[in-house]
Amino acid sequence: MTAAPLNYSKLDGTAFAAIADAHPHVVIPIEQTPDWVEFERALGRSPLGIWSYRDEVGTLVATASYVHIVRRFRESVVVVNGPVWFAERTPAAERVLMETVRRQFRDSADAHPLYVRMQVATLQAPATGPIEHGWYEREIVVDLTPSEADLLRSFRPNARNSIRRAQRNGVEVRSIPREEWKEVFAAQLFPIMQETAERDGFQSFDSAYYETLLTVLGDHLRLLVAYRDGAPLSWLITTEYRGYSVYYFAGSTHEARSTFAPYLLLWEAFRVLRAAGNTACGLTGIVSENYPGLANVTTFKRNFSKNVVVVPTTYDIPLDPRRYAVVASLLAVRRTGPSTLRGAVRRAAGLVRRFRTGQTAPGTPTAET
Known part of the structure; x- marks a missing residue:
């Protein structure tokens, strides 16, 4: 039986402060606070705010602050040093949160990321990768x-x-x-x-x-x-x-x-x-x-x-697993850098363009999530 997804809502400063005050013993990293949101904004970045996640009966499970990042070939949403857990962090609870986050950003009008990056204590689907590591462990x-x-x-x-x-x-x-x-x-x-x-x-x-x-x-x-x-x-x-x-x-x-x-x-x-x-x-x-x-x-x-x-390792949660696999392969080839692999880079870049325009090349590999 599949667990029900969590309910999520965006927090303003007052709502965040109320959560923090109600949980004085939970360590909330400064990167997961409204103050850090303002720092990201002052840098010219695109924070998407802090969101809370609650179960069916309204119990707080976690909060997460997101930053929207756009690079060549990929658009991502990143949780820096988070999420923050207020409920027990079991593998099952993590999977429900990840599935909820994937649904949240598939439906988002503010961002269309290739993946969401966050810390995951137990590696399991839909987490994978990451394309690059984002925090110490x-x-x-x-x-x-x-x-x-x-x-x-x-x-x-x-x-x-x-x-x-x-x-x-x-x-x-x-x-x-x-x-x-x-x-x-x-x-x-x-x-x-x-x-x-x-x-x-x-x-x-x-x-x-x-x-x-x-x-x-x-x-x-x-x-x-x-x-x-x-x-x-x-x-x-x-x-x-x-x-x-x-x-x-x-x-x-x-x-x-x-x-x-x-x-x-x-x-x-x-x-x-x-x-x-x-x-x-x-x-x-x-x-x-x-x-x-x-x-x-x-x-x-x-x-x-x-x-x-x-510290839980940072992983990626792909929203489009096939295109994520192509982009990950492309970036891996670029990092290795041998001239003999330039053709592979060009082919992978072509696949990325096809995915962007809705064209799928025959025989393109898929990634399990």
Whole structure:
């Protein structure tokens, strides 16, 4: 017997606040809040709002905030770090939610996505893929409820020694006043982010992204910087929402590493966050099967806690499984890049065009959902 689909409705700010207030012990990621919707809008993106999902008797099951993204060959709807579950997250409940979401966006007048992307704890139909991974799968979470002395003692010896070394090296941590955030970030900190990205092999956002973050989400952020002799060595941005904080963005110079500045900086951040009433701090992603490149930051983060939390993996829910399979194959070929596969790319692109115009090529493979 097939379970009945969920009822869904769009939430305004008042309705969302009522749900949050009624569930004080549920951790709601900041990316799943109305504040983040406004941040996405300020970036020029297309948020579709936050939706609630309830069963037949009106019991709240989950909420999800969606962003509409359009790229070449594909249009998608993405749930960033969500959905948020208020009912028990069983495989059966997840399947009902996914089927409901698929029906919702098949009927949507606001978007016509190829797929919806969200976190899924148990991989099963209709989830598949994903075409590309969108969120980390494991993180370190630091408990901030112990006393400062007990919290410091809980760190690995390497972290405690590094904190002391940074202090002996003359590193000083400052909490930047909010009215100075944009100026300080643009002039002093974005160059450090560029250096960090080049050194560690990733592509950072442009400065405007971080400046917009600091402007729109300022009520939920802190900006701390480690200096030595007046020169910035390392910085971090934390988020806070309902007593849960996240070590969200950070950058460091080569000199920061030799002076152990990041250790003292994070310790001071813990102290500030704890004093503000936060009970935990997520350190974001560490190494996992789909993110082997996080091995270096994992070594640093493990110094502060043994508490590893598994985050549900991001998967795609195709609305048109056949076209999704073609697009996924096309993008996989593009990533491999050998010239011998250029013909396959052209053929796949042709199939995408046929699907867009309603023409189906004979013998086109289908994907099970």
